[in-house]
Amino acid sequence: MPLSAQRRFQSDRIGEFRESVIREMTRLALLNGAVNLAQGFPDFPAPAQIKAAAQQAIAEDWNQYPITWGSKPLRNAISETYRRFYGLEIDPEREITVCCGATEGMIAALLALINPGDEVVVFEPFYENYWPDSQLSGAICRYVALRPPAWTFDPAELRAAFGPRTRAVILNTPNNPTGRVFSHEEVKALAELCEEFDALLITDEIYEHIVFDGERHVPPITIGSAARERSVVVNSLSKTFSVTGWRVGWVIAPPDLTASIRKVHDFLTVGAPTPLQQAGVAALGMPDSYFAELAASYEVKRDRMLEILENAGFHCYVPKGAYYIMCAIDAFDFPDDVAFCRHLVEEIGVAAVPGSSFFSDPADGRNLVRFCFAKKEETFELARLRFNRLKG
Numbered sequence: 001m002p003l004s005a006q007r008r009f010q011s012d013r014i015g016e017f018r019e020s021v022i023r024e025m026t027r028l029a030l031l032n033g034a035v036n037l038a039q040g041f042p043d044f045p046a047p048a049q050i051k052a053a054a055q056q057a058i059a060e061d062w063n064q065y066p067i068t069w070g071s072k073p074l075r076n077a078i079s080e081t082y083r084r085f086y087g088l089e090i091d092p093e094r095e096i097t098v099c100c101g102a103t104e105g106m107i108a109a110l111l112a113l114i115n116p117g118d119e120v121v122v123f124e125p126f127y128e129n130y131w132p133d134s135q136l137s138g139a140i141c142r143y144v145a146l147r148p149p150a151w152t153f154d155p156a157e158l159r160a161a162f163g164p165r166t167r168a169v170i171l172n173t174p175n176n177p178t179g180r181v182f183s184h185e186e187v188k189a190l191a192e193l194c195e196e197f198d199a200l201l202i203t204d205e206i207y208e209h210i211v212f213d214g215e216r217h218v219p220p221i222t223i224g225s226a227a228r229e230r231s232v233v234v235n236s237l238s239k240t241f242s243v244t245g246w247r248v249g250w251v252i253a254p255p256d257l258t259a260s261i262r263k264v265h266d267f268l269t270v271g272a273p274t275p276l277q278q279a280g281v282a283a284l285g286m287p288d289s290y291f292a293e294l295a296a297s298y299e300v301k302r303d304r305m306l307e308i309l310e311n312a313g314f315h316c317y318v319p320k321g322a323y324y325i326m327c328a329i330d331a332f333d334f335p336d337d338v339a340f341c342r343h344l345v346e347e348i349g350v351a352a353v354p355g356s357s358f359f360s361d362p363a364d365g366r367n368l369v370r371f372c373f374a375k376k377e378e379t380f381e382l383a384r385l386r387f388n389r390l391k392g
């Protein structure tokens, strides 16, 4: 019997790829009319000024291919943002590549800077794209556990993950899914290890402005000149401005590395949407109060969601940043996280992400689920009512 077309023509590179569990949960949420607390996007509007800037850019005919590494006004605005928040001087001509979201930024950076067989240190649980990204670039992941309740790591375990083949570390802070905000000491220790092993420090800082309880986000690139030389910062408009569908992100890296990343980026996507790059200039130019209010409003949402989840019987690990809550489900009598999430979406009417999707070994996440709290009050209230059914 002939092999199916998929098996005959699928490349070996993606042989082990699974359907994204998060997107699968969103599909099931739609099918069952469930409240979607699975996928990480806001269900409330983006700021009016930013939307107006996008509309104006189209009206003004910013409609053709941009300069491949990003429109000059946006690169200037990105550079100005790092000066404003971190006192850093980033050269918009030689150190910034604008991409289609952090998603493209990460894969473009890995394809440009990693050779097949190189090792990449990844903290676990991890944002689900890092594993496929490493597969596409041929990297081998070395995992370092973040352990509840505070999702800290063992420094000895981190050191043991480094070796002669280590090419890079991928650090996501503030962290999805745990909500961990890495401390200055941790970031410094990591930067020192990267220097000792001559590795790159690739950081995903997409939740940089969403931090709570007086925590402060520490971009590793600010730690000192050695870290500056080996930092590759991936970021985007998606979370800070509630525009996950705009697909505008960027990578900051020293000039030589940027030259390599730009080559890959050019052939992958040419460029991010031109009018939305223009709108990005307006977004990054928002006053300081916008960024402070963003964090404050998400802190209120976090507390609201914590209250709902705890009342429903979940054991919550309180996040210090980003917009997710990881919960233990031991109190519920289910064989694992996937069975629990299926029950939740099909019978209770709430979609969540099974914890196993954030681990290399699914068994490590079998008692965890993740909820997204980038939601409006009506959604919280609906979820609260639905969870009453869970208590029975």
Ligand SMILES: Cc1ncc(COP(=O)(O)O)c(C=O)c1O
Binding pocket: 040, 100, 101, 102, 103, 104, 127, 172, 176, 204, 206, 235, 236, 237, 238, 244, 247, 248, 249
């Ligand atoms: C840690 C992390 N990085 C990257 C992304 C995707 O970012 P973008 O929309 O800029 O591609 C997400 C989205 O959920 C995320 O949580």
